[in-house]
Amino acid sequence: MDAVWIVLDSLSFEATRSGRDGPDPMPRLQTLAEEHAVTFERAYAPGPASPSSHAAFLTGEYPSVAGMHDAHPYFDGRVPTIADRLDGTHRSHIVSVNPFLFAGLDESFDVSKDLAARDYMVFEGTADPRQFGDQTDLTGLQKFVGFLREGGTPLRNIVNGIRYRIWRRQGNDFIPESIENEAAYQYAGAMNDAVRSAVSSFDPTFVLANYMDVHPPLSASEEAIQRFASDWDDLPVGVRAEDTDEYETGAIEALYRAAAWDLDRQVSELVEELIEDDTFVIVTADHGPRFGRGEYLTERRLHVPLFVFAPDEAARTVEHTVSLRSLPRTTMTALTGSDGEFEGEDLLTVEDDRTVVTEYLHREDGNPGPVSIPDGKESAHRNLLVRRGDSRLRLDDGEETDFDGDPAEREELRAAAEDLIAADGGDGERQTFDRDTEERLEDLGYL
CATH class of the missing domain: 3.40.720.10 (Alkaline Phosphatase, subunit A)
Structure with a gap:
């Protein structure tokens, strides 16, 4: 199925x-x-x-x-x-x-x-010219040769590369014309x-x-x-x-x-x-x-x-x-x-209400977007909203800031929040988005 x-x-x-x-x-x-x-x-x-x-x-x-x-x-x-x-x-x-x-x-x-992001790719499964350019320190002829050799598909790579240059010159960024509908x-x-x-x-x-x-x-x-x-x-x-x-x-x-x-x-x-x-x-x-x-x-x-x-x-x-x-x-x-x-x-x-936890980790209060690209390993603020049925508990950085509902369920909701805090997997290694992706995220209002 x-x-x-x-x-x-x-x-x-x-x-x-x-x-x-x-x-x-x-x-x-x-x-x-x-x-x-x-x-x-x-x-x-x-x-x-x-x-x-x-x-x-x-x-x-x-x-x-x-x-x-x-x-x-x-x-x-x-x-x-x-x-x-x-x-x-x-x-x-x-x-x-x-x-x-x-x-x-x-x-x-x-x-x-x-x-x-990949509207310019004529051949899938081969080198992506934009991705290759973001990830290599090569320049000039060395960069061109390196791109051709990437993945062992030089002819398909060069077709993708030419299509990408045309795509950029046409002013494409976030929304390729090929996926526009009525608006x-x-x-x-x-x-x-x-x-x-x-x-x-x-x-x-x-x-x-x-x-x-x-x-x-x-x-x-x-x-x-x-x-x-x-x-x-x-x-x-x-x-x-x-x-x-x-x-x-x-x-x-x-x-x-x-x-x-x-x-x-x-x-x-x-x-x-x-x-x-x-x-x-x-x-x-x-x-x-x-x-x-x-x-x-x-x-x-x-x-x-x-x-x-x-x-x-x-x-x-x-x-x-x-x-x-x-x-x-x-x-x-x-x-x-x-x-x-x-x-x-x-x-x-x-068959009954389940305990539901929503978790919001963010780098700083007042950030204009809901998402922030990490700069180093500084700690994130953590806001938790835990609910079960009509009962809701809010914790900000581990401190209870609001509760509404059945008092008998308060400790159960707090225990669910504390279990999550204890199980925190931490951040992985810092990564980066290429500039084109950042522009798309800014257009969407995430950054």
């Missing part, structure tokens, strides 16, 4: 609900879920940004244990990913335009496709094609597809804008998250809902096809949206949609608190009958 994780980056739980003051932003996905999915009403992200959340739900470990988080956004492979565990039974694919997925997490996958910053069409191509293989396949259509900078089709944002003259189209403070809240929310509606039309079509083919499908988000420079451990940021479309599973709704950290165990159980030695629970058998 094939499995596909569709991660709709920055999609909040509330964005999948029927609108209280306007049209429903994701009606097709809701209809599919009501008919076919196990819908989790209280699913939470293990981290507030892509590095922490992706590392956790690909490994089943907390961000600090996995070694990749928002103060150290690189994965060194210290713990296995689900792609590692499926090696030998499934061919694994990862596809996105999110740079953090290609900072080590992709290395355990059989096929890695960064739609934005800039919309990727769903190309993402759907990549997923369809991956699952067309005769081999059992696992795909992680991370869509960025509702992650700022935002845009939307004219039809979607007319439906959701026609009352606003000044929409933050193409504006980074932290720069949206200059716009009215209503305009930001209207554009966000318009982008979600566009995404719903594209993704739901693919999900329906996958369901018909008896594919195991998970639709979720790594975190909710952030507009402006506000707090990261908010309900809207952490409460995410989670739909599990599993063959032979009846459609139903689960009200218990659960964590996306359980995705690897759930998927392994469905595909192989084994839990893959992953932490967490099989979500399809959850």
Whole structure:
């Protein structure tokens, strides 16, 4: 059986609900879920940004244990990913335009496709001219000869090199023209094609597809804008998250809902096809949206949609608190009958509220982005939000700062936080992003 994780980056739980003051932003996905999915009403992200959340739900470990988080956004492979565990039974694919997925997490996958960064690559599996240039100290003729010899494929390397020079001269940076749909910053069409191509293989396949259509900078089709944002003259189209403070809240929310509606039309079509083919499908988000420079451990940021479309599973709704950290165990159980030695629970058998920990590690307070590139080995600040049912405990650098809920559960939540602090895996060796990747991250508002 094939499995596909569709991660709709920055999609909040509330964005999948029927609108209280306007049209429903994701009606097709809701209809599919009501008919076919196990819908989790209280699913939470293990981290507030892509590095922490992706590392956790690909490994089943907390961000600090996995070694990749928002103060150290690189994965060194210290713990296995689900792609590692499926090696030998499934061919694994990862596809996105999110740079953090290609900072080590992709290395355990059989096929890695960064739609934005590698658009210039004519021949895959050969030397990447941009990567080679960033990693070598050679110059001039020596650099050219070294590139030709890289990997033992000189003719293919030179074709990639020529295509890369053309690609740069055309002014390409973050969004290649080939993945634009009706508007800039919309990727769903190309993402759907990549997923369809991956699952067309005769081999059992696992795909992680991370869509960025509702992650700022935002845009939307004219039809979607007319439906959701026609009352606003000044929409933050193409504006980074932290720069949206200059716009009215209503305009930001209207554009966000318009982008979600566009995404719903594209993704739901693919999900329906996958369901018909008896594919195991998970639709979720790594975190909710952030507009402006506000707090990261908010309900809207952490409460995410989670739909599990599993063959032979009846459609139903689960009200218990659960964590996306359980995705690897759930998927392994469905595909192989084994839990893959992953932490967490099989979500399809959850019968009560689970203790959910969200971890935010950051280098300094007031950092304008949720992610900071480490400079040396200085300690990161750690904010933890632990919840079970309606009880919530907040700790900042080990000190309790807020509690709300059943007093009888307070010590249990504190014990879960202390266990995580004790299990901290520490940072791996310092790594660097190339300048092009940093520019993409700045455009996305992470840096």
